[in-house]
Amino acid sequence: MSEHAAAADHGNLNYLNHETTLWSWLSTVDHKRIGIMYLFTITIFFIVGGIAALTMRMELASAGPDFLTPDQYNVLFTLHGAIMIFLFIVPGIPATMGNFLLPLMIGAKDVAFPRLNLLSYYIYVVGAIMALFALLNPIDTGWTFYAPYSTQTKSAVILMTGAAFVLGFSSILTGLNFVVTVHRLRCPGMTWDRLPVFVWALYATAVIQTLATPVVGMTLLLLIMERWLGVGIFDPKMGGDPVLFEHFFWFYSHPVVYIMVLPAFGVVGEIIPVFSRKPLFGYKMVCYASLAIALVGFLVWAHHMLVAGISDTSAIYFSVITFGVAIPTAVKVFNWVSTMYKGSISFDTPMLYAMAFIFLFMIAGTTGVYLATLAVDVFYHDTYFVVAHFHYTIQGGAVIGLIAALHFWFPKMTGKMYNEHIAKIAFVLVFVGFNLTFLPQFVLGMEGMPRRYFDYLPEFQSMHRLSTVGALVNGFGYTFALLNLLFAWIFSKRKASANPYHSLSLEWQTQSPPIHDNFVETPTVTDYPYGYGTPVEGGAH
Amino acid sequence: MFRYLPEQASKIAPSVDWLHNWITDLSVLFTVAICGAMVYFAIRYRKRDGVDHETPRIEGSNFLEVVWTVVPTLISIWVAYYGIVIYQDMREGENEALVINAVGKQWIWEFQYENGKQTVGEFVVPVNRPVKVVLTATDVLHSFFVPAMRIKKDAVPGHYTSVMFTPVKTGTYHTFCTEYCGTNHSGMLAKLNVVSEAEYERWVNDRSDDLAKLSMTPAKLGAKLYSDKGCVACHSLNGTRLVGPSFLKLYQQDGRKLADGSEVKFDEKFSVEEYIRESILHPAAKVVESYPNGLMPAFDGQLSDGELKGLIAFIKEQDGSAPAQEEEPASEDMTAKLAAMSLEELGQFHYESKACNGCHSLDGSQIVGPSFKGLYGKKGELADGTEYVADDAYIQESIWDPNAKIVKGFQPNLMLQTYKDQLKERDIQGIIAYMKTLQ
Numbered sequence: 001m002s003e004h005a006a007a008a009d010h011g012n013l014n015y016l017n018h019e020t021t022l023w024s025w026l027s028t029v030d031h032k033r034i035g036i037m038y039l040f041t042i043t044i045f046f047i048v049g050g051i052a053a054l055t056m057r058m059e060l061a062s063a064g065p066d067f068l069t070p071d072q073y074n075v076l077f078t079l080h081g082a083i084m085i086f087l088f089i090v091p092g093i094p095a096t097m098g099n100f101l102l103p104l105m106i107g108a109k110d111v112a113f114p115r116l117n118l119l120s121y122y123i124y125v126v127g128a129i130m131a132l133f134a135l136l137n138p139i140d141t142g143w144t145f146y147a148p149y150s151t152q153t154k155s156a157v158i159l160m161t162g163a164a165f166v167l168g169f170s171s172i173l174t175g176l177n178f179v180v181t182v183h184r185l186r187c188p189g190m191t192w193d194r195l196p197v198f199v200w201a202l203y204a205t206a207v208i209q210t211l212a213t214p215v216v217g218m219t220l221l222l223l224i225m226e227r228w229l230g231v232g233i234f235d236p237k238m239g240g241d242p243v244l245f246e247h248f249f250w251f252y253s254h255p256v257v258y259i260m261v262l263p264a265f266g267v268v269g270e271i272i273p274v275f276s277r278k279p280l281f282g283y284k285m286v287c288y289a290s291l292a293i294a295l296v297g298f299l300v301w302a303h304h305m306l307v308a309g310i311s312d313t314s315a316i317y318f319s320v321i322t323f324g325v326a327i328p329t330a331v332k333v334f335n336w337v338s339t340m341y342k343g344s345i346s347f348d349t350p351m352l353y354a355m356a357f358i359f360l361f362m363i364a365g366t367t368g369v370y371l372a373t374l375a376v377d378v379f380y381h382d383t384y385f386v387v388a389h390f391h392y393t394i395q396g397g398a399v400i401g402l403i404a405a406l407h408f409w410f411p412k413m414t415g416k417m418y419n420e421h422i423a424k425i426a427f428v429l430v431f432v433g434f435n436l437t438f439l440p441q442f443v444l445g446m447e448g449m450p451r452r453y454f455d456y457l458p459e460f461q462s463m464h465r466l467s468t469v470g471a472l473v474n475g476f477g478y479t480f481a482l483l484n485l486l487f488a489w490i491f492s493k494r495k496a497s498a499n500p501y502h503s504l505s506l507e508w509q510t511q512s513p514p515i516h517d518n519f520v521e522t523p524t525v526t527d528y529p530y531g532y533g534t535p536v537e538g539g540a541h
Numbered sequence: 542m543f544r545y546l547p548e549q550a551s552k553i554a555p556s557v558d559w560l561h562n563w564i565t566d567l568s569v570l571f572t573v574a575i576c577g578a579m580v581y582f583a584i585r586y587r588k589r590d591g592v593d594h595e596t597p598r599i600e601g602s603n604f605l606e607v608v609w610t611v612v613p614t615l616i617s618i619w620v621a622y623y624g625i626v627i628y629q630d631m632r633e634g635e636n637e638a639l640v641i642n643a644v645g646k647q648w649i650w651e652f653q654y655e656n657g658k659q660t661v662g663e664f665v666v667p668v669n670r671p672v673k674v675v676l677t678a679t680d681v682l683h684s685f686f687v688p689a690m691r692i693k694k695d696a697v698p699g700h701y702t703s704v705m706f707t708p709v710k711t712g713t714y715h716t717f718c719t720e721y722c723g724t725n726h727s728g729m730l731a732k733l734n735v736v737s738e739a740e741y742e743r744w745v746n747d748r749s750d751d752l753a754k755l756s757m758t759p760a761k762l763g764a765k766l767y768s769d770k771g772c773v774a775c776h777s778l779n780g781t782r783l784v785g786p787s788f789l790k791l792y793q794q795d796g797r798k799l800a801d802g803s804e805v806k807f808d809e810k811f812s813v814e815e816y817i818r819e820s821i822l823h824p825a826a827k828v829v830e831s832y833p834n835g836l837m838p839a840f841d842g843q844l845s846d847g848e849l850k851g852l853i854a855f856i857k858e859q860d861g862s863a864p865a866q867e868e869e870p871a872s873e874d875m876t877a878k879l880a881a882m883s884l885e886e887l888g889q890f891h892y893e894s895k896a897c898n899g900c901h902s903l904d905g906s907q908i909v910g911p912s913f914k915g916l917y918g919k920k921g922e923l924a925d926g927t928e929y930v931a932d933d934a935y936i937q938e939s940i941w942d943p944n945a946k947i948v949k950g951f952q953p954n955l956m957l958q959t960y961k962d963q964l965k966e967r968d969i970q971g972i973i974a975y976m977k978t979l980q
Binding site: 142146148152153237240276279308309315330337359363370376377442443446451454533 | 543567571578583587600606609614626681688692695698699719720727728784
C-alpha cells in the first residue's frame with residue numbers, strides 16, 4: 001500500500017526520533033510512545049516479581065526452614081502474586097502491544113482519547129508507587145486479600161489494596177478507550193469481519209476491563225472501610241461474612257484471567273498465519289470464540305470457591321458453567337493448528353513461541369478440566385496442582401504470548417532486527433525451564449501438597465527440588481530473551497524493513513518504526529488481513 | 542498414565558480416582574493428538590531451502606467447526622455429570638454418621654466428640670463408619686484437607702460447614718490446612734488415626750486424660766496443656782525464637798520491653814503471675830517488643846482457673862535448671878496439707894477437686910448423678926428392683942465401683958471407674974462426712 005510513499009516522504013523521521021526530549025516522552029499522547037513507556041515500566045515489575053518467585057523457590061529447594069522466616073516467605077508469595085497480577089500481566093499485552101498496535105491495525109492515527117490514554121498511564125504509575133511504598137510494611141495476605149485475615153493482619157493492607165484500586169482505574173480507562181476506538185476509528189473498508197483477530201481479542205478484553213474492574217474496586221474499598229472505619233462487612237467478629245468477600249473478589253478476578261490471556265490468544269492468531277503463509281483457519285469462529293470466552297467468563301467466578309462452604313446447588317451450577325469456557329477455548333486451539341495444514345512454515349522465534357503457546361495452553365486447558373469437575377476439585381483445590389495449572393495459563397499463556405508478541409512486532413516497534421540465534425537459545429531455556437518448574441508441581445498436587453506452604457513434609461522434597469532447578473533455568477531464559485531485545489534495540493545495525501515477514505495486516509504497511517501519524521494517508525481496506533495462499537475452489541472466505 | 546494420587550483410604554476415593562484418571566487419559570489423548578498434529582504439520586509443511594512454496598487459501602470448514610465444538614461439548618457433559626454424581630455420593634450415610642466437631646484456629650485443629658472428649662492436632666475415627674466433620678473457625682479462614690480421604694472443605698469463622706468420608710482402611714493419615722491463614726499455615730497439620738470399631742470405642746470412652754488432669758500437679762497439668770492447647774507451636778522451651786517468646790526463663794525476666802516502648806515492672810501490684818495470666822487470657826494487652834501483635838488467640842473463657850495456674854507453674858519451671866521433672870516433687874506438701882484437714886474439709890476438697898460437682902449437685906437438683914443433698918442414709922429402689930440404703934459401705938462401693946449398684950432412673954457407665962486408685966479410706970470417710978453436712 002503506502003509503504004514506499006511513507007519512506008520517501010518522511011525520510012528517517014519516525015515516532016521515536018521526531019522529538020527526543022525527555023519531556024516529549026513524559027507528555028506524549030502518542031499511543032505508540034505510551035505503549036513503549038508501559039512496556040518498560042511493566043518489565044521492571046516483571047523482574048521484581050520474578051526475583052520474589054526465585055527467592056521462594058530457593059527456600060523451597062529443601063524441606064525445613066533455610067534462609068527465610070515463615071513471615072518473610074508469606075510476604076514474598078504475596079508480593080509475587082500482587083506484583084505479577086496487578087502491575088505486570090493485567091496491563092501486560094493490552095497496555096503495551098495493544099496501545100502500540102490497535103490504531104495501526106485499524107488504520108487510525110491514534111486511540112479515540114489520546115489524553116485519557118496518557119492519564120491511564122500516569123494513574124498506573126501512581127498505583128505502582130503506592131504499591132512500592134506498601135513494600136515498607138509488606139503485606140502478607142496473598143494477592144487475594146481474603147478476609148478476615150486481611151482485616152486482622154498488621155501489614156500494609158490499606159496501602160496495597162489502595163494501590164490495586166488505583167491501578168483498576170488505569171485498566172478501566174484503557175478498556176474504555178479501546179472499545180470506543182474500535183467502534184469509531186476504523187479506517188474505510190475495515191468492517192468488523194475484516195478486523196485482525198488481535199483487535200477482536202483486545203475488544204473482548206476491553207469489555208471485561210470496563211465491566212468487571214469496578215467490582216474489585218468496590219470490594220477493595222469495602223475492605224478499606226472495614227479496616228479503617230470498623231464497618232463490619234466481611235469480618236464475622238463485626239457481623240460480616242468472609243464468603244461474601246470471596247464472591248466479590250472472584251467476580252472480578254475470574255474475568256481478569258481472560259483480560260490476561262485473551263490478548264495472548266489474539267497474538268497467536270496473528271503469528272501463525274504469517275509464518276504458515278495460510279489464512280487463519282475459521283477466522284470468524286476464532287473471533288466469536290473470544291467474545292464467548294469473555295461472556296461466559298463472567299458467569300463462572302465461584303468455581304474458585306467450590307469448597308468454600310457455598311451450597312451444593314451453587315457448586316453444581318458453577319462447575320457446569322465452567323465447562324462452557326472450555327469449548328470456545330478448544331475451538332481456538334483446533335483452528336490455530338489447522339491453519340498450519342498445507343502451509344509453508346518457517347520457524348522464526350515468534351512462531352516457536354506461538355507453537356509453544358499451543359502446547360502449554362493444551363496443558364493449561366486440560367488441567368483446568370480437573371478443577372472444573374466437582375468431585376475432583378474437592379481434592380485439588382488449593383494444592384500445587386492449582387498453582388501449576390494457573391501458571392500454565394498465565395505464564396505459559398499470557399507471558400509467552402507477550403514474549404511472542406515482543407519478538408514478532410519488535411522490528412515494527414524499533415526498526416531493528418534482533419539476533420535470531422540468541423533469541424532461539426533463550427526460547428529453548430524458557431520452554432524447558434518453564435516445564436521443568438511446573439510439571440513437577442502437578443505431581444506435587446496429585447500427591448496432596450497444599451499451596452502457600454513455607455515448609456513441607458520430607459516426601460515432597462524431590463519434586464520441589466526439580467521445580468527450583470526449572471525456575472532458575474526459566475529465569476535465565478527470560479533474562480537472555482529480554483537482554484537480546486534490549487541490546488538489539490540499542491546496538492543493532494540491522495535495520496528492519498517495513499514488512500520483514502510479508503504480513504498482510506495493516507500495521508506492516510507503514511514504515512518501521514512508524515511515523516508519528518502512523519500512515520501518510522488514511523489507508524483503505526478491501527479484504528481481511530489473512531488472504532494468504534492461492535485461491536482454491538470451495539475455500540472462499 | 543500419571544498415577545500419583547495418594548492411597549485410597551475412603552469409600553469414595555476409588556470413584557474420585559476413576560473419574561480423575563479418565564480425565565488424565567482424555568487429556569493426554571487430546572494433547573498428544575493436537576500437539577502431534579501441530580508438530581507433524583510443522584515438519585511436513587516446513588519451508589524448504591528458504592523459499593515459500595505455494596499454499597492453498599483454505600479459510601475454514603463448517604463441518605470441522607461443528608465437529609470440534611460438539612465432541613468437546615459431549616465429553617464435557619459426561620465429565621461434569623460424573624463430577625456431580627460422585628460429589629453427591631460423598632454425602633452418603635449422613636444420617637447415621639459419627640459427628641466430630643473440628644475448630645480451626647491459628648494454627649491448630651481442635652476436635653470435639655459427642656461425649657465431650659477433646660483432642661488437639663489428632664483425631665481418631667472407626668473404620669467403615671461414615672464420619673461427618675462439622676467445621677468452623679475462630680479467627681480467619683482455614684481449610685480441612687485429608688488427601689487420603691479425597692475430601693476438603695473450608696472452615697469459615699461465623700459459619701458451620703461439613704465434610705463427610707467413610708474410612709475403609711486403618712492407619713494414620715495427614716490432615717492439612719489448605720487455606721492460607723498466616724505465619725504458621727504450613728505447620729497447621731493434624732493426624733487422623735483410623736482404627737477398628739472396638740479400639741475406637743475404647744479410645745473415645747477413655748477419659749483418663751481428663752481424669753489425669755485432676756490429680757496432676759499444677760506444673761504437670763501445665764506441661765500437658767502446653768502441648769494440648771497448641772502453645773508448643775509458637776513458644777519454645779529451649780530459648781529458640783518461634784512466633785512468640787520462648788518460655789525459657791520467661792518467668793524471671795523483669796523489665797522486658799514492650800512494643801509500645803514501655804517496660805513491664807513486676808512489683809506488689811503487678812506480679813509476674815498476673816502478667817502471665819493476662820498474656821494468656823488477653824494476649825494483645827502487653828506485646829513484647831519485636832513480636833507481632835494479634836497472632837495469639839485469646840484464651841479468655843477457655844481455661845479454668847486451675848488450668849491457668851498449671852500453665853503459670855509450668856512456665857515458672859522453665860528456668861533452665863532441670864531438663865525434666867521428677868515424679869510429683871510437690872506431693873509431700875500436699876499430703877501434709879490433706880492430713881491436716883478435718884474430714885468434712887477433706888470431703889469438700891475432693892468434691893471440688895475431683896470434679897464430683899460436675900454430676901452431683903448440692904441442692905437436690907438432679908444433674909447426671911444423684912444429688913448429694915440428703916443422700917446419706919437415704920433409702921430407695923435400684924435399677925434391678927432391689928432396695929438400697931445409702932450407708933457408709935454403700936457409698937464407698939458406689940465411689941470405688943460405680944456400676945455395682947445403679948439407682949433407678951440413672952444411667953450406668955457414666956461415672957469414672959478409676960477413683961479407687963485415687964481415693965483411700967480416709968478420703969471416703971471425708972466425703973461421707975461432707976455428705977452428712979448436706980442433710
